[in-house]
Amino acid sequence: MSPSVRYTATSHPGAVRNDNQDAMLCRPELGLYVIADGAGGHQGGREAAARVVAGIASISLDLKPAERLANLRRQLEAVHESLVQDGKARQQSRELAQGMASTVVVLLLDAEFFACLWTGDSRIYLLRDGELIQLTHDHSVVQELVDAGMIEAWQAEGHRQANVITHAIGAGDGSLRLDKRVGQVMPYDRFLLCSDGLTKTLDDASIRAVLEQGGDAAASLVDAALRLKARDNVTAIVVSTD
Template identity: 40%
Template sequence: MAETTTKTHSVTVAHRQLALSWAGVTDVGHRRETNQDSFYAEYPLFVVADGMGGHAGGEIASQSTVTRLEALVSAGEVGREAIENALELAVGDIAAHPETTDEGTGTTLTGVFLEVDGDDARWVALNIGDSRVYLLRDDRLVQVTTDHSVVQELITAGKISPEEAEGHPYSNVITRAVGASELTAPDYVLIDIQVGDRFVICSDGLTKELTDYGIQHFLREHSTPGPAVDAMLAAALENGGRDNVTLIIVQVDDSSSTESTSAE
């Protein structure tokens, strides 16, 4: 497996220069014939989309969504309103595509973007579906996003435990998606930017094979995004690779003593 490339970008927050670095990868896994996941990782937007639907539907849905969001970065318009407008367009693209024949066609979407206002900046996590954003801060891993799924609703209602959710027959049933129907806006979580933070953005193909502890283990073992991404992917495939596996790692370092760079 070729080593994943790590990209970097510098940003100034409150007169302090920070270095963002990231790497992402997607793999079809061992049991799927096609890869219905898509991802986009370029400053300031990092997202994963996990498609679903018969024939080529899932791949169309995830790629259509990512393509619309990629255009925002190219236009320099990344923000909550622009993202929702882009997702509305993606819904139209999915519905109009000649190969979208399955009423269940759609995609999850999750990720983070950096919202900059003058010298201030903060992360905004967004989520539709059951793909996830995790944050490792002060050596503690937390799930930032909340799954839009039947089992999460059962957990919230106290009807099942998180442990019971893993083997639940409805574990793959999500309650919100970007698809050929009216769009529901993403959930947003605002996160202050701190040196040392590391985000893991992933489809459920990773979390089916790695526990939260496993994710934290590989972050501890590898201090930069590329090797950490490669190690998590290898572990997910070794543990079964039952689904497409996609993940991005983004981290924040102090670069006040380094030259400002931006990798293309």
Template identity: 40%
Template sequence: MNDVALPYESFGVSHKGCIRELNEDSYLVEPQTGLWVVADGMGGHDAGEVASASIVDHLSTIGIASSAPDLRARFEDRLSRANAEIRSISESRGTTIGSTVAALLAMDGRFACLWAGDSRVYLIRNASISQISKDHTEVQELLDRGMISAAEALAWPRRNVITHAVGVSDEIVIDFQQGEIMPGDIFVLSTDGLTAHVTDAEIEAAAVSATPQAACENLLEMVLARGGTDNVTIVLVKIGDGRNGQSFRPDLPGTESLG
């Protein structure tokens, strides 16, 4: 990364929530390869879990990339393999299953966020939170077309209808944003089980005031206290100031724990 590798710390948690019997979310924390992922499966009892697990299982084989473009290429290759596997499972079961995905790739001082569906990636920079990803949902499309207002979107009856996901078609529709990593940046990846109960401002407050582990645990407790109507998964990556800690260089080991 640049001339000095910036230190980082990351953590992830996942919970089935207060109502669901099964956790169909999956997540991946792979600092050695510069990859963090959340996935929210769909398709009925246990099928969603299979889809999200397929994504994580394939992405966990990326290994150490030689460059940022190589990392991106490896990501897309593994996601394509997961898509094919999920499609095959869907065919054998006679039903459509799939999963959202939201990923952070980091290498050589740069980041890329890639997503399909309504799982999100946030960036907190200079005491301000912004949503990097843009939901692939029916309600977001209506907003973009100016057919409904922001206020109407909040009460829209089909807010959870997603328009893109991995495993639902032969072609994967993935959006991405990229940029430079800055000291003090905080990335938050989450499934919609978090954002259904917690505001962006609350996510920011939790992330900036605690370690990644404590922030993830605090946000999870907040969701559960408010009813936890869905599975919830949170991954948080906090960038330091370059003075100590582990870096994003792929040849250095990571130090975070998994929740």
């Protein structure tokens, strides 16, 4: 028997900022969940995130699950190329000081398997049997430093380059880098998609504790981040299989 799926989703500008540059999409009929985070400090970040989500939203319900993943890649590559060109044009006309870029995390579920696509430092986690597993790997300067053994993981949060990402949709002149991870869906899995405003405010233990409580976990996570005065936009989608 295929597990049933339910989700909750919440987004907030945070405790400091007035503008919310995060965007999200939930299409349970497709098993599709997305968060895009307009690149910090970029004028046009909000528009970039909105265009990423709009591009993905056009995916057809008629596609088979295997075809959806390929279609998602094509849609994201098309948005990337469009943002790169529009960003260059606006910089030349001085409408923008910097380019238009956004992170993205995508979760695609079917009856038996899940697939994650991502670029940037928004994340997807899986809570399974009490263990919180980070399914994505940040595309960021500090993550590269951690991977190279130059700093410890605990030093990354307060690092002066903590907000610098190395890959994003709309950034750079080259092709889009999208990483992928796939796995089997199990009953009672709980997936969390979130922007970095959440993970830079709550540690893994706090995230796990909220996810284990159930209920409207997305709202509870955002509320917890706001209580700690989250300095960035905070967005969370929690998808549960029962």
